[in-house]
Amino acid sequence: MSLSVVLTGATGGIGRAIAQALIARGDRVVLVSRSADEVGLLARQLGRGAAAGSVEALAVDITRAEGRAAILRVAAERRCDTLINNAAIPSFGALETLDDAHIEAVISTDLVAPMLLTRALLPVLRLHPRATVLNLGSTLGRLGLPGFTVYGAAKSGLRGFSEALRRELSDGPIRVCHLAPRATRTAFNDARVDAYNRATGTRSDSPERVAAAAVAMLDGGPAERFLGFPEALAVRLNGLVPTWLDAAFGAHRAALRAERATPIPSQPIPLESHE
Template identity: 50%
Template sequence: MKAAQARVLLTGAGGGIGQAMAAALVQAGAAVMLVGRSGERLAAQAAALRLRAGARSPELACVTADLLAGDDLARLGRAAADWDCNVVIHNAGVPSFGRLQSLDADAVARVLDTNLRAPILLTQALLPHLLRRPRAQVICVGSALGRIGLPGFSVYSASKFGLRGFAEALRRELADSAVRVQYLGPRSTRTGFNSAELDAYNLLTGTATDAPETVAAALLRLLEDEVAERFIGMPEAAAVRLNGLAPTLLDGGFDKHRRHLPPIDERADDAAPNTALQGART
């Protein structure tokens, strides 16, 4: 679908990647419904997008919603259908980094609910509407860690492996319809999504990072060429393929990553809150 024909519901619109995606979509001529938890932040973002667009006057809508609240999800689904959305971009997410023993149970649940459960339920709510469109797309913004499990990302990878599996299965389920389901897998990206611990880990392990605008450009290409999956960056894209064919061959390649994980605080109480969950792409 050409961007100029797209009416895009974009979750996580106020985050670093979300802001870059919204700007790229508007610049390409798409109408965009910005979705996030802060109405004030969304209104300021929409004003900035209109100012940048100048005389082109892009069509923008703002919906404040908590994707973990069932009532908000239902309201968002109705608003998007009334707005005649034909593209859904599941971009909202929360991170999780650290050894599994350090992760609090509530934080684990939040990661899985935000990164996996919410996109599934929002897609389910919108699917009857999307199936009535002449053409529609559902794009799941995951991660390279949805195909490669790294030390320190057990829960985050679980959520993104699940999201990629959802996209793959639904793509095949809807193959005889006009709805295309796609998956975008960025590698580490320079935004406030990353904690200081994760930035240090990336530096120590030599992990390459991209600007949010790189991810936004890849998203725009994915929208228009309608390929099923795209992973961003090398060697990540190559490692994704190798990991799919023979995952155990890569096991030894991540010894450095394991060695550079933050240590477990032996003095911490078992019930202490998790500090490895920081930020949100919302």
């Protein structure tokens, strides 16, 4: 039976790949992101050849109450049975270089908003005999790395939220899944993160690989999955005795120091007006 899905972060690299995979197999999808132009264009592109009305664009900010209320309205109208919390913003850099507003925005977007959106949609999801909440986490939510303190904290929180909610709801129709990709080739990673990944030998996946894993989870695959080897093994070891691995990240610290030492391109100096 086809699914009726709310997908946040639909215009991003992974979101787009998930949307394509779902629409190709006949699922109905509400595409959510902040940029009205981008999400509208994506809906038109993906809607070509799909059944009429199966793709809808919704331009809202998930960190805002009115944005989440709009998602709830559309999800109720469309009788959605699946929520994919995929939207997030990145964060990279030594902790001392990150300002208050950035830290608050990352925790708000990557952790608080998915929790609030999930809570809002539970009554809609519960109307179905089978429903799913799928949260997009990260390897970095289970394996803390230098440079990813704030992002790791948000994704670690999302993993804990997913596990606890899965257990809280396990005697009902809603299944809660957590998919943790490793580095994935999307615009989420800027040049500094790409350089860090190269320097540390971090491997990356295509967004299509992550999308295939997401779809497999919606179809009843394991409720929690960490993508990639050796990342999945490192996550397991880290779960057993985290301090064992503490000495293993010298290359990551060096890459972070090198990133801080890279000169910032000079900005044009604004000309004062002398009238």
